[in-house]
Amino acid sequence: MTFRATILTILPEMFPGPLGHSLAGDALARGVWSLETRDIREHGIGRHRAVDDTPAGGGPGMVMRCDVVAAALDALGTDERPRLVMSPRGRPLGQDRVRDLARGPGAVILCGRFEGIDERVIAARGLEEVSIGDYVLSGGEIGAIVLLDACIRLLPGVMGKEASGTEESFEGGLLEYPHYTRPREWEGRTIPDVLLSGNHAEISRWRRAEALRITRERRPDLLSDTPDQD
Numbered sequence: 001m002t003f004r005a006t007i008l009t010i011l012p013e014m015f016p017g018p019l020g021h022s023l024a025g026d027a028l029a030r031g032v033w034s035l036e037t038r039d040i041r042e043h044g045i046g047r048h049r050a051v052d053d054t055p056a057g058g059g060p061g062m063v064m065r066c067d068v069v070a071a072a073l074d075a076l077g078t079d080e081r082p083r084l085v086m087s088p089r090g091r092p093l094g095q096d097r098v099r100d101l102a103r104g105p106g107a108v109i110l111c112g113r114f115e116g117i118d119e120r121v122i123a124a125r126g127l128e129e130v131s132i133g134d135y136v137l138s139g140g141e142i143g144a145i146v147l148l149d150a151c152i153r154l155l156p157g158v159m160g161k162e163a164s165g166t167e168e169s170f171e172g173g174l175l176e177y178p179h180y181t182r183p184r185e186w187e188g189r190t191i192p193d194v195l196l197s198g199n200h201a202e203i204s205r206w207r208r209a210e211a212l213r214i215t216r217e218r219r220p221d222l223l224s225d226t227p228d229q230d
């Protein structure tokens, strides 16, 4: 089943962008996922195809019009895909939501620009607000690319080894253990002996302990709902 992504944007030329390369690009070429961009401006008002207007109540910037955004959404018809809108006010995107989305049929993603989008269309069309982090981007497009990249690498057949998705950061609630490769010694730094021992049980134990140590040091918040295994 193809994972279908539809992007509503005033900057369709930003896609596929980075998603046209490497894992995601190969998967796109192979039809593992599909990408459709819709230019919101096609539903803009008047000769200039305006999509924005001044904020009610005053203040800086412009706001994307609800009628224009609704027309762009409604032109898609409805299907079973979740309809998302990128927004710094949304629920922060996490690996759990990414995994859920990747298991599903795809997503319709609305990208804001300017000061944001008229609140009424978000409510009226039941859009799910998704944030990619606590900072402000100039538009939703890069956020949509981030979200899709995270989903696409989890689609069946995208990553070289199916297993490479299961031990990484956030899977199991921990950050990942450190990686090493050749050369065996570099600038006086060596690879931990256990990794060269060939003892797979020892290696697993070491990796688990390192994952816990790093998570405790850097992201103790992740451990608060994970039983401590020490």
Ligand code: SAH
Residues within 6 Å of the ligand: 085, 086, 087, 088, 089, 110, 111, 112, 113, 114, 115, 116, 117, 130, 131, 132, 133, 134, 135, 136, 137, 138, 139, 140, 141, 143
């Ligand atoms: N005035 C808004 C920010 C608008 S930024 C505020 O203060 O909340 C313009 C657009 O960029 C938003 O509509 C949204 O689509 C996108 N955007 C900005 N930051 C984002 C983030 N952290 N996550 C997801 N989308 C973001």
